[in-house]
Amino acid sequence: MTEWETVIGLEVHCELATATKLFCGCRNAFGDEPNTNVCPVCLGLPGSLPVLNRGAVELAMRLGLALGCEVRPSLFHRKNYFYPDMPKDYQISQYDQPVNVDGVVELADGARIGVERAHLEEDTGKSSHVGGGGRIHEADHSLVDYNRAGVPLVEIVSRPDLRSSEQAKAYVNELRAVLLATGASDARMEEGSMRVDANISVRPVGSSVLGTRCEVKNLNSTRSLARAVDYEARRQIELLSAGEQVLQQTRHWDEADGRTSPLRSKEEAFDYRYFPEPDLVPLSPEPAWQAAVGEALPLLPAARRRRLAAATGAGAASVAMVVERGLDDLVLAALEAGGDPGRLMVHAEHDLAGATGALDATAFAGLTSMEAGGALTATQAKAVLAELVATGGDPEAVAGALGYEALPGEVLAGAVDAAIAANPAAWDRFLAGDAKVAGFFVGQVMKATAGKADGKAVTALLRQRAAS
Amino acid sequence: MSAAVPGSTPLSAARIAAAVRRGERSAVEVVEQHLAVIAEGEPQIHAFNAVMDDQARRAAALVDQRVAAGDDPGPLAGVPLALKDNLCTRGVPTTCSSRILEGWRPPYDATVVTRLVLAGAIPVGKTNLDEFAMGSSTENSAFGPTRNPHDQGRVPGGSSGGSAAAVAAGFAPLALGSDTGGSIRQPAALCGVVGLKPTYGRVSRYGLVAFASSLDQIGPLTSTVADAAVALEVIAGHDPLDSTSVPEPAPRLVSRLDEGVDGLRIGVVTELMGEGIASDVRRRVEAAAEALGAAGAKVDDVSVPAVTYGLSSYYLIAPAEASSNLARYDGVRYGLRVDAPTTAAMNTATRTAGFGDEVKRRIMLGTYALSAGYYDAYYGKAQKVRTLIIRDFATAYESFDLLLAPVSPTTAFPFGAKADPLTMYLSDVCTIPSNLAGDPAVSVPFGAGDDGLPIGVQVLAPALAEATMLRAAIVLEDAMAREVST
Numbered sequence: 001m002t003e004w005e006t007v008i009g010l011e012v013h014c015e016l017a018t019a020t021k022l023f024c025g026c027r028n029a030f031g032d033e034p035n036t037n038v039c040p041v042c043l044g045l046p047g048s049l050p051v052l053n054r055g056a057v058e059l060a061m062r063l064g065l066a067l068g069c070e071v072r073p074s075l076f077h078r079k080n081y082f083y084p085d086m087p088k089d090y091q092i093s094q095y096d097q098p099v100n101v102d103g104v105v106e107l108a109d110g111a112r113i114g115v116e117r118a119h120l121e122e123d124t125g126k127s128s129h130v131g132g133g134g135r136i137h138e139a140d141h142s143l144v145d146y147n148r149a150g151v152p153l154v155e156i157v158s159r160p161d162l163r164s165s166e167q168a169k170a171y172v173n174e175l176r177a178v179l180l181a182t183g184a185s186d187a188r189m190e191e192g193s194m195r196v197d198a199n200i201s202v203r204p205v206g207s208s209v210l211g212t213r214c215e216v217k218n219l220n221s222t223r224s225l226a227r228a229v230d231y232e233a234r235r236q237i238e239l240l241s242a243g244e245q246v247l248q249q250t251r252h253w254d255e256a257d258g259r260t261s262p263l264r265s266k267e268e269a270f271d272y273r274y275f276p277e278p279d280l281v282p283l284s285p286e287p288a289w290q291a292a293v294g295e296a297l298p299l300l301p302a303a304r305r306r307r308l309a310a311a312t313g314a315g316a317a318s319v320a321m322v323v324e325r326g327l328d329d330l331v332l333a334a335l336e337a338g339g340d341p342g343r344l345m346v347h348a349e350h351d352l353a354g355a356t357g358a359l360d361a362t363a364f365a366g367l368t369s370m371e372a373g374g375a376l377t378a379t380q381a382k383a384v385l386a387e388l389v390a391t392g393g394d395p396e397a398v399a400g401a402l403g404y405e406a407l408p409g410e411v412l413a414g415a416v417d418a419a420i421a422a423n424p425a426a427w428d429r430f431l432a433g434d435a436k437v438a439g440f441f442v443g444q445v446m447k448a449t450a451g452k453a454d455g456k457a458v459t460a461l462l463r464q465r466a467a468s
Numbered sequence: 469m470s471a472a473v474p475g476s477t478p479l480s481a482a483r484i485a486a487a488v489r490r491g492e493r494s495a496v497e498v499v500e501q502h503l504a505v506i507a508e509g510e511p512q513i514h515a516f517n518a519v520m521d522d523q524a525r526r527a528a529a530l531v532d533q534r535v536a537a538g539d540d541p542g543p544l545a546g547v548p549l550a551l552k553d554n555l556c557t558r559g560v561p562t563t564c565s566s567r568i569l570e571g572w573r574p575p576y577d578a579t580v581v582t583r584l585v586l587a588g589a590i591p592v593g594k595t596n597l598d599e600f601a602m603g604s605s606t607e608n609s610a611f612g613p614t615r616n617p618h619d620q621g622r623v624p625g626g627s628s629g630g631s632a633a634a635v636a637a638g639f640a641p642l643a644l645g646s647d648t649g650g651s652i653r654q655p656a657a658l659c660g661v662v663g664l665k666p667t668y669g670r671v672s673r674y675g676l677v678a679f680a681s682s683l684d685q686i687g688p689l690t691s692t693v694a695d696a697a698v699a700l701e702v703i704a705g706h707d708p709l710d711s712t713s714v715p716e717p718a719p720r721l722v723s724r725l726d727e728g729v730d731g732l733r734i735g736v737v738t739e740l741m742g743e744g745i746a747s748d749v750r751r752r753v754e755a756a757a758e759a760l761g762a763a764g765a766k767v768d769d770v771s772v773p774a775v776t777y778g779l780s781s782y783y784l785i786a787p788a789e790a791s792s793n794l795a796r797y798d799g800v801r802y803g804l805r806v807d808a809p810t811t812a813a814m815n816t817a818t819r820t821a822g823f824g825d826e827v828k829r830r831i832m833l834g835t836y837a838l839s840a841g842y843y844d845a846y847y848g849k850a851q852k853v854r855t856l857i858i859r860d861f862a863t864a865y866e867s868f869d870l871l872l873a874p875v876s877p878t879t880a881f882p883f884g885a886k887a888d889p890l891t892m893y894l895s896d897v898c899t900i901p902s903n904l905a906g907d908p909a910v911s912v913p914f915g916a917g918d919d920g921l922p923i924g925v926q927v928l929a930p931a932l933a934e935a936t937m938l939r940a941a942i943v944l945e946d947a948m949a950r951e952v953s954t
Contacts, residue, residue: 029805032647040576044570044796046677047556051711080838084811144800225764269571273838275847278789280711340740 002241003205006196006233007213008162010173013153014185015123015193016059022152023050023092030191034171034240040151040376044087049279052076056152057099058293060120061285063154063184064100065294067115074099074119074282076277081270085125085144092102093121095274105158105178106302108169108320113142114159125279126192127147154184160199160210165226171198172431177301177324183313189221196225200232202240211236212246216260286325286346312341322348330361339365340372351385359385367395375407377454380404385401407452412445415453416461419444431466438462481547481641485588487849488546491535495528495546499590502548506592506639514614515554515634516593517563518610524548524592525605531588539628543698545588550634553594554601555686556675557581564677565609566599568797568822570804578675579710580644580686587702592640595630599824601651601679603627604895605886608826613883616659618921622880625655625895631689632659641806642699643689648679649782650875650899652687653911655876657924660753660913662941663689664696665899667931668906669714671700672707678793680786681712683903693912693942697721700934716932724935725942729763734940735770735868737928740898746878747916753874755926756914759947760872760940770871772864774856779902781857783893784837784850785904791834797822829889848882854904861905861930870940874898875911879921898926908934912941916950 007099018028024041040048064071077095098119105113125146132138156175162168176194179187187194196219201211216232218223238248251260252268299307308328310318312335322328327348334344344364352359367388376399378442387398419441420427431439442458485494503521510516534541551557554564558575564568583590598608606614606629616624617637624633630644630705631653635643641761645652647665656663666686669685688699698721707716736757741750761767799818806817823831837846864871876900886892902909908931911924925944929937 040574043801045576045802046562046564046572046796047554047574047675049674049710051709080792080795082812083797084798084800084814087796087801089798090792137810183474211584271840273792273835273840275788275792275838275843278680278712279678382546 004202004237004240005207006163006165006229007160007201007203007210007212008164008168008229009160010158010168010171011197011199012156012158012172013195013197014156014179014187016056016152016154017153017183017185018053018055018059020053020055021150022053022056022120023150026150028151029147029194031343032147034143034147037168038146038149042087043146044089044151050092051150052280052283056120057283057285058154059182059184059292060099060118060154061290062182063156063179064103064118065290066178066182066184066297067103067105067118067156069100069103069115069118071100071285071290072097073282075282076120076280077274078277080273083124084142085127085146085149087125087146091093091122091124092277092280099285105171105174106169107174108305109170111167111210111314113161113171116157116159118154118156121153122154123151123153154411160201165229165397166228169197169222169226172225173324174301181298181300195219198225198229200229200236201246202233202236211240212248214246214248214260214427215250216253217250217263218255220255224255224272226251227258228260231258235260249356284314285376301331308332311335312345314341314345318345318349324436325353327352327356330356330359330364333361334364334368337362337365340368343371345367347381347385351382352389355389357389359389360392363388363395370395372401374454374457375399376404377452378456379451382386404452407454409451412449412453413461415445416441416458416465417447418448421464430462473901474677479641481544481690482692483697484547484641485543485545485698488531488535488584488588489540493546495531495535495541495588495590496525498546499524499528499548499592502592502638502640505637508526509617509637509639511636512615512620513617513639514612514635515550515595515630515637515639516597517565517611517630518562519559519593519834520591522562524590527567527585527590528726530592530749531661537951541588542640543587544584544702547589547642548592548640548641549584550593550595550631551581551591551630552597552631552643552645554597554677554679554692555581555594555644556647556677557591557594560594562594562677564600565597565606566822566827567610567613568804568818569802570822572711572803574675576675579672579707581675583703584644584699585675589642589694589702593634595628595634595643597630597651598627599813599827600677600790601646601648601684602790602826602830604650604654605798605881605883606630606655607883608824612825616880618660619880622882622921625880627635627651627655627891628663628689629655632656632661632663633854635659635689636856641691644699644703645689646676646679646684646686647899647903648683648685648786648895649903653899653909653924654876654895654924656911657913657926658880658922660922660924661689661691662693662696662926662945663687664700664910664911664934665902666700666704666934667714667908668903670704670908670932670934671714672703672713674707675708678789680789681793682789683782683786685903693910693938693945694725696910696941697725697938714932719932719935721935721938724883725938727888727939729760729765729940729943731865732760732765732869732936732940734760734765734767735864735872736767736872737864737871738769738771739773739775740873744877744894744897745874746917749874749877749879751803752915752917752923753925755871756944756947759944760834763943763947765940767872768868769867770864772871774853774860775901777853778857778904779893779897781850781853782896782900782904783833784846785854785947787830787834788791788847788850789834791831791838794823794827794831819880826889857904858906861901861907865930869929869936873926873928875924875926879917879919879923885914887920902928907931908937908938910941912944914944915951
């Protein structure tokens with residue numbers, strides 16, 4: 001029985017967060033009244049000409065440099081095909097000379113996924129089909145909104161380095177983090193400002209030859225992406241296992257049915273008749289501009305993860321989560337202020353999913369010191385933290401106000417001994433090695449101390465008593 | 469040479485503007501006079517797709533108000549202006565002489581229109597052309613051909629045939645045309661007027677409905693060289709709306725017109741003086757060379773070998789770009805729509821009904837030239853030839869300041885005489901090389917052929933050397949005036 005490997009390459013289209021469109025001064029905005037952000041240029045009226053938006057080039061370069069790409073002199077081409085939502089019936093795009101080449105996306109688990117290119121192009125308008133369930137062939141009529149026509153896009157093409165639906169999802173999430181960090185895009189899949197097409201093939205494990213691929217379109221979330229990859233891989237494996245062939249096709253993902261269906265075959269593929277766009281001049285960003293863009297780059301997610309892992313010694317998953325939440329700067333500042341690394345990471349990972357509100361690094365650090373020193377239990381610390389987020393202030397004062405006085409050692413020891421004396425049968429079971437009974441004793445002690453006891457300290461005392 | 473329309477005594481744009489600026493003549497009077505000439509001659513000539521009488525009268529009144537208020541309306545004050553109907557005019561139908569643009573009114577003015585109007589010029593109409601500027605006779609207009617004012621049985625040339633005829637007939641002293649492979653210069657030559665194609669990028673293309681974007685250039689057609697210089701000064705100069713427009717400001721041309729040609733080295737392009745060029749045309753070019761020599765230029769023969777491949781290269785590049793530029797006429801957003809059950813069928817029905825044969829021919833040719841598997845052999849090869857032409861011109865300009873050549877291989881030909889497309893394409897053999905090189909060239913009337921019809925000679929210059937080019941052009945104009953008066 002052959003074992004199969006899934007090979008995935010992704011093409012991600014992102015709308016750049018410029019104020020205006022790629023080739024004209026119209027507003028680049030989502031959700032406005034249809035056909036209000038339009039002019040002769042983005043409507044492709046006869047006689048109009050494109051003028052390249054410098055801001056879009058800058059954002060594309062910023063993204064490229066963030067992905068470790070080489071920024072190159074580049075050229076725009078025309079990609080010719082007829083479609084009603086494309087005003088000129090050609091799309092101005094970059095073809096064999098893209099602005100960014102040869103980058104990498106570093107995933108949280110350390111995997112490095114190659115980026116072949118990240119090029120600039122213009123978006124199309126948006127069709128909506130009225131009647132007949134919204135599909136074009138059954139519609140009564142169609143409407144086109146050209147507000148999106150000419151909005152700047154970068155198309156980021158990965159190498160076929162991804163091996164699972166999970167990894168594909170992780171890649172998209174990481175890319176989104178980079179896009180957000182650089183301010184290049186708001187990267188919202190649900191609004192269509194980030195769109196993903198997946199090239200999927202399978203091959204026997206150990207093979208170095210790529211199988212025949214299918215390109216799957218209409219993936220509107222990372223969940224759709226993962227489902228489509230799994231479906232498509234299974235479909236291809238079944239075909240090959242049955243001795244049949246995979247046909248090179250473009251396929252459409254149906255979210256409701258959970259399956260892909262063919263859109264067009266390789267033979268039916270468009271001949272785009274690319275040729276250099278004569279209305280634009282070659283783009284060669286001057287070195288000083290490139291350097292300035294590179295120097296202004298913010299710290300990127302992968303670097304943030306490395307920095308946080310080094311400072312806290314936390315595991316990759318926790319580190320990834322904290323960086324994804326944007327809490328790494330707070331944790332590092334609290335660490336600097338003398339906080340406990342382990343407790344800082346635990347709180348950042350589990351207790352600060354929402355906003356950090358009025359919490360500052362000094363208070364955060366103080367809280368974890370109290371916790372580590374035994375002055376607060378984990379449960380108490382969580383309550384104090386919630387208060388610090390809501391109203392701010394000093395953790396000791398907050399703990400005092402909540403009545404979380406540290407329990408003197410002899411009081412705790414007395415409560416433990418009392419619990420043992422009151423429950424001899426349970427104590428025998430504990431002595432016999434039934435670790436679960438520890439929880440029972442902790443509960444008893446908590447009850448006796450009105451929740452002020454530290455569960456860990458109780459367990460330690462129980463062990464101590466058992467050993468003596 | 470007098471215009472064919474009786475009673476018309478064309479005044480130059482420069483003289484009209486001077487009189488209007490000094491308040492000696494009113495713009496309204498100038499415009500009324502020209503509208504009267506149009507009313508009389510237009511039914512025979514058909515230079516216009518639309519005459520803008522009302523707008524012209526209103527614009528003239530505004531110019532007069534400015535003069536009365538002590539303002540200077542500009543160097544073209546009160547000058548009637550004919551605009552080729554592929555230049556966008558706000559609110560005024562712009563048809564490209566095609567059914568496919570039926571009913572379309574641009575919401576904006578072309579940059580050249582804005583600049584001319586700001587300089588005081590008064591648009592009086594939109595002139596006829598070969599559909600989408602594809603042709604050399606205006607016979608490809610969907611609205612019927614324009615007739616040559618010098619012989620109404622003959623074509624005015626094309627594609628700017630309406631503009632050339634309008635100037636020749638005295639309908640307007642100034643017209644704009646567009647030149648992709650000779651479309652200003654060839655009709656100028658056939659109608660006996662001056663026609664200038666500037667350096668590619670010298671004049672903004674914003675608002676010129678594209679035929680072949682890397683070749684298209686707007687320029688003036690006038691009755692005198694000086695008028696062409698005035699008009700070019702007004703329309704030239706960088707435009708932020710056209711990325712291919714050169715950064716240089718408009719050149720000074722008028723003040724340098726009388727610098728003469730003494731010491732200039734002028735080469736007669738031997739490849740364009742041989743087979744296929746009528747002997748009377750060749751003789752006029754030789755006469756022009758003598759006239760320039762007599763004025764102090766050093767004239768010699770020069771070989772520019774690659775120009776012989778210009779035509780074949782052009783007929784791949786221009787249709788390829790056109791096939792893409794004309795894709796937008798799909799019936800979805802504006803102009804003609806022929807309904808059909810599906811979008812694709814509607815596109816096909818619209819384009820089948822809306823485009824004429826020559827446009828369809830070039831769209832098919834260009835689509836083929838760009839197709840996968842053929843690109844390298846056709847479009848790619850044509851671009852290499854283009855590079856060779858640029859190189860050969862550059863070599864020639866190491867030894868010469870200007871070049872001299874015929875414009876059209878023959879004088880104006882009768883309607884229907886070149887029904888075979890390939891025969892028609894040969895009309896542009898002498899003009900196409902300048903478009904491929906992106907260099908300026910001007911057609912100057914220089915006498916008549918054996919049939920008594922006008923012949924133009926062509927002065928070619930390196931990029932941005934319009935000032936030098938016009939110095940030679942005006943020397944030829946003066947020499948011609950002397951030849952006629954003696």
